[in-house]
Amino acid sequence: MIDKCLCKLISEEEIDKILGQLPTDDTIAKLAEFFKVFGDPSRLKLLYFLSRSELCVADLASLAKMGQSAVSHQLKTLRLSRFVKTRKEGTVVYYSLEDMHIQSLFDVALEHIGEEV
Amino acid sequence: MIDKCLCKLISEEEIDKILGQLPTDDTIAKLAEFFKVFGDPSRLKLLYFLSRSELCVADLASLAKMGQSAVSHQLKTLRLSRFVKTRKEGTVVYYSLEDMHIQSLFDVALEHIGEEV
DNA sequence: CTCCTATATGAATGTATGTTCATGTATAGG
DNA sequence: CCTATACATGAACATACATTCATATAGGAG
Numbered sequence: 516m517i518d519k520c521l522c523k524l525i526s527e528e529e530i531d532k533i534l535g536q537l538p539t540d541d542t543i544a545k546l547a548e549f550f551k552v553f554g555d556p557s558r559l560k561l562l563y564f565l566s567r568s569e570l571c572v573a574d575l576a577s578l579a580k581m582g583q584s585a586v587s588h589q590l591k592t593l594r595l596s597r598f599v600k601t602r603k604e605g606t607v608v609y610y611s612l613e614d615m616h617i618q619s620l621f622d623v624a625l626e627h628i629g630e631e632v
Numbered sequence: 633m634i635d636k637c638l639c640k641l642i643s644e645e646e647i648d649k650i651l652g653q654l655p656t657d658d659t660i661a662k663l664a665e666f667f668k669v670f671g672d673p674s675r676l677k678l679l680y681f682l683s684r685s686e687l688c689v690a691d692l693a694s695l696a697k698m699g700q701s702a703v704s705h706q707l708k709t710l711r712l713s714r715f716v717k718t719r720k721e722g723t724v725v726y727y728s729l730e731d732m733h734i735q736s737l738f739d740v741a742l743e744h745i746g747e748e749v
Numbered sequence: 750c751t752c753c754t755a756t757a758t759g760a761a762t763g764t765a766t767g768t769t770c771a772t773g774t775a776t777a778g779g
Numbered sequence: 780c781c782t783a784t785a786c787a788t789g790a791a792c793a794t795a796c797a798t799t800c801a802t803a804t805a806g807g808a809g
Contacts, residue, residue: 525685533684534695543673543680545745546738551671555797556664560654567650568642572756578651585798587757597744606755606806616740621663623733623740627714628662672767689786702768704787723776723785 552596553620557581558589562617565599569611669713670737674698675706679734682716686728 525533538546552558560579564570570578576586590610593599598617602609642650655663669675677696681687687695693703707727710716717730 525687529685530695533681536684537677537680540673542742542745543676546676546741547671547673549741549745550667550669552667554664554668554671556657556660557797559660559663563654563660564650567653568646570642573754578647582799583756584758584800588797591757608756614744616744620737620740623737624663624666625659627731627733628659628666668766674767690784699769700786701770701788704785705767708787725786 548596552592552598555589557585558593561586561589561593562598562612565610565612566617569602569609571607571609575610665713669709669715672706674702675710678703678706678710679715679729682727682729683734686719686726688724688726692727 553562557579560581561575564575564578572583572586572590575581575590576583579586581589590599593610594601598612598614599610600613602611670679674696677698678692681692681695689700689703689707692698692707693700696703698706707716710727711718715729715731715734716727719726719728
């Protein structure tokens with residue numbers, strides 16, 4: 516854990532300042548959880564479809580070419596992280612996006628990987 | 633895979649349009665890889681420190697309270713996904729951010745999880 | 750009440766991933 | 780050369796995670 520070096524590119528005061536402004540472990544953990552949700556192709560697909568239309572579970576499974584159970588599990592993840600919301604109608608559960616920041620996230624990511632959508 | 637329902641909330645034409653505009657599997661995979669990099673607390677910490685200063689491996693390990701090997705492994709991940717770049721000086725390797733979109737990513741994420749940095 | 754459909758969920762399984770440990774490589778100093 | 784330092788890397792291990800399978804729940808149709 517304790518490595519030498521201390522390259523002295525920056526001063527002690529600067530180090531203290533950087534450490535002082537370091538987000539708490541809790542905030543960092545939440546940030547990681549946030550991004551982890553987007554780190555799976557299946558979830559990204561589901562989010563894409565939901566960005567285009569409110570959809571029920573079966574239709575999401577059909578569009579994403581995934582099993583119903585897999586979709587349901589992933590939607591649970593998306594629900595718990597508050598990216599999607601649900602509306603129930605009889606036995607059908609309709610999912611839609613809760614958070615509209617998603618598109619801007621994708622924009623930054625696509626720019627980085629150099630794709631023109 | 634083939635589930636029933638077809639809730640008909642949207643028309644066939646709309647479905648075709650949505651499927652037609654679906655990014656390729658390759659693009660989706662790259663997007664997921666992009667976000668996966670941010671889905672780990674250790675890497676987030678390292679990126680935070682690098683967003684404040686160019687730093688060598690040992691100092692990063694010291695700041696992040698991580699082992700040198702762990703830091704080196706994670707820096708490799710960050711290098712391969714082109715988030716950081718290196719500069720060598722003797723035996724010391726200095727890392728710095730390659731990509732400046734990172735801060736805007738964090739802003740969106742922090743807004744979502746409801747933290748005031 | 751009974752059956753069917755839509756969805757959720759728990760257990761099991763295979764795979765991916767982060768850290769550690771041991772070691773390899775490269776460079777500076779004596 | 781020889782040694783020490785800085786960093787990289789491969790194997791091993793433990794954990795996390797995505798999917799599947801089987802089953803549970805809940806609501807509508809008859």
